[in-house]
Amino acid sequence: MTEAGSKALAISGLDCFYGEVQVLYGLDLVLNKGEVLCLFGRNGAGKTTTLKAIMGLVPAAAGSIRLDGTELTGLAAHDVPKAGVAYVPQGRRLFAEMTVTENIEIGLMTRGKGKAVRENVLDLFPLLRQRLRQRSGTLSGG
Template identity: 60%
Template sequence: MGAVMLRVSAIHAGYGPVQVLNGLTLEVSEGEVLCLMGRNGAGKTTLLRAIMGLIPLTGGEVMLDGEVISTLPAHEVPKRGVGLVPQGRRLFGDLTVAENLEVGLMTRGRGARVRDHVLTLFPRLRERLSQVSRTLSGGEQQMLAIARALCLEPKVLLLDEPTEGLQPSMIALIRDTVRDLKATGVATILIEQRVDVALSVADRIGFVSAGAVAEVAEAAALTATAPQFQTYVGV
């Protein structure tokens, strides 16, 4: 694995008077998949929003490739190379597959080379470029959401429960895609509730509890019956 690409240092954040993140610290390196697991309300999605600059920090900092990004306005964060695939996909439903990808490409001024690389990862999307995106299946929409984020050529990719609500064949496809991304060097933070998926793609698993990372373990050292899953995820 390469150098540390994203470093989150003791961040505090929340919504108005409600403090959600309490000194949360983590780091993820080039070509690494860090999977975050924890119960609902532990602060996982809030963390991704804080990294993207969508909610202000009240303490700590976020560094991307050695540069502090937590002081930037939210629209600048994707331009620095952080891609977010939010829970529920949030595509432009009335736009075609090609138009959705174009939105991603425009963010960092990327062109045909990047588009072609992304479509190589997702051949199914290449066959559906002119299709209106809300008419795609759930799994195809998730592919498109990931593909759009990859059009940024991100240094860091944030995935918020990408397998949620998908059928097993699509879950396998998303899992394989996350694995393929490792080879491109992108640093990935994956929020995932499925233990089997987490164990099959993650290099390390971070367990989030009460707005902090309570424990980080090498995925290879864990099994589905590891006590951490019971303690922090409740499966």
């Protein structure tokens, strides 16, 4: 979240459960605009659960998650990215059988964006312009 236009994220008193099992106990975390924050912990400590809670994929039983003051805990998972939080999970998660162009089109379609955003993306990653018709599963993983 270091890009210009990024927002402050503030989590306070977050409790999360899987069924009856409590995993997060009153988690507090502040990430200010322009900062990079690393969340460390042993396996099972609750790192992924924290990220899922931010993205609305695990409900917050208590506490709040605010992005520049906007409460995220009440939002449906598909509305959280629209509020301005992006989750880049481990792995590439491409539609391997589809081309680079088609993968980009799906992203644009879900956000109702068009040609201008597509051009921005291709300016950020210019090599993709040469590979628009390539099946994304055949791109190097490196």
